[in-house]
Amino acid sequence: MDASAPRPPFTSASPALHFEVLARCSTTRARVSRMTLPHGPVDTPTFMPVATQATMKSVTSAQLESIDPPINLHLANTFHMSQRPTAELLDIVGGVHRYAGFRRNLLTDSGGFQMVSLVKLSRVEEEGVLFANPYDPSKSSLLTPERSMQIQHSIGADIMMQLDDVVSSLTTGARMEEAMWRSIRWLDRCLAEHARSGKATTQNLFAIVQGGLDPILRDQCLVAMTSPERAIQIPGYAIGGLSGGEEKTVFWQIVKQCAAKLPEDKPRYCMGIGYGEDLLVCAALGVDLADCVYPTRTARFGVALTFNGPLNLRSKIYSEDFSVIDPECSCATCDKGEGMSRAALAALVVGKEAASASAVTVHNLTYQSALMHRAREAIMEDRFPQYLIDFFAGFFKSKDKYPEWAVAALQSVGVDLMTGVPTPKA
Ligand SMILES: [Zn+2]
Incomplete structure (x- = not known):
């Protein structure tokens, strides 16, 4: 054209x-x-x-x-x-x-x-x-x-x-x-x-x-x-x-x-x-x-998604964790820090209570929606490369855990996750 x-x-x-x-x-x-x-x-x-x-x-x-x-x-x-x-x-x-x-x-x-x-x-x-x-x-x-x-x-x-x-x-x-x-x-x-x-x-x-x-x-x-x-x-x-x-x-x-x-x-x-x-x-x-189906299916298996990586609520480490899944999250389950504790959710997940599927599904859908909402805001403000860099750092924590394909894909459109600084447009 x-x-x-x-x-x-x-x-x-x-x-x-x-x-x-x-x-x-x-x-x-x-x-x-x-x-x-x-x-x-x-x-x-x-x-x-x-x-x-x-x-x-x-x-x-x-x-x-x-x-x-x-x-x-x-x-x-x-x-x-x-x-x-x-x-x-x-x-x-x-x-x-x-x-x-x-x-x-x-x-x-x-x-x-x-x-x-x-x-x-x-x-x-x-x-x-x-x-x-x-x-x-x-x-x-x-x-x-x-x-x-x-x-x-x-x-x-x-x-x-x-x-x-x-x-x-x-x-x-x-x-x-x-x-x-x-x-x-x-x-x-x-x-x-x-x-x-x-x-x-x-x-x-x-x-x-x-x-x-x-x-x-x-x-x-x-x-x-x-x-x-x-x-x-x-x-x-x-x-x-x-x-x-x-x-x-x-x-x-x-x-x-x-x-x-x-x-x-x-x-x-x-x-x-x-x-x-x-x-x-x-x-x-x-x-x-x-x-x-991933975010809703994984919720029914007791996995809560967060910007700091997934939490498998079946794990014993949550049985005495009284924080919510994500204190920043606005979903009914987290209620910005005032909602159900991870320990309470973990007990429901381990007990295979139907309420656990509902509570974690609502959270995961809210997480996924927030992920894309923040991406849109970042694109609107022309800071999307930094958003990508921050997401990978938060979710995977260490650069050696970044999926190689994602690093290569983003590099091909000018974002270098490894150096952390957006590369100039080719
Ligand atoms: Zn939540």
Whole structure:
């Protein structure tokens, strides 16, 4: 694109999404943007917690809405909701927002990944993903791109994901190439179904860039999916097919490649990441959105996340620790130092009390939200490199514990974690 050409204040391919870049880091590729969706504005970079069904495990909608800084975008699993409450019921109720009394924005996956991971007997064909029922062949079902759209329309998600051909990130060769090209064909079918639905004014459809760990396939996918005739229909893009056990040194390079080539004026979503260091590195590479079950799942195992590293509340060392998880934390569990002691929480965790999952989940969601809120503030004030340096120092404590891939990734965008001084922009 000609940089001198006049640009509109925003370019959205959808009337249901307004995207505006508010600030850019002068060193890294990080940016702060405001993405306005049907259920309100979402400031990015942000982290989306995952609700398996209409609500999140261990916490109520009210607890979720009380989290501060607020989380304005959540992910819910299409497959689970297609089983219960079912798409038919959601059509009657008028979508999952009404069904669950949920007032925030919701992003749904296509349903394909859940099906492939949960249902062993699945087969991918050009028409869609076929799921055989081993006990009753008459109940075998086919998830087509069109059906995935229809279910996500019934859910009423603010952001819907295209059905893609999901293969392990470790797959190589012909099968990976086939999956990439098929994902593009399925994107076109999703776009056609979405256009036909009449829901394009209230719901958004995001494309998913595939191509595994092969930079050439990724480039081919990026070129195809951002072609003018497709891009005009696509308000946002995801980087898919990662976080599947690949080497982190390859992971970050693919993220960097994709983020750099995705449109400047649309949100970029890296699927399946949730560790604090992953979120901040990806933000530095130009990613706006991320999701993962990690902070909520680890909470149910009794691990509380803090800026000084994780606390495993199962450990005996907390049985006589009467401080809260984090005295600075505003969550209901910590209550800025006046809340439940680590000792009390540890007793609940060891006793497998349901309240422990709820208390630690609320804390971890607040931590994750604060992590991204502070990152946004740092980018707005153009001190993001120092924020990164401080985060790594606090979380890992010693430089020899810094993940090598994160050091290399940040170095590639001008931040040297080892010397502690931001390097001049290359
Ligand atoms: Zn807390």
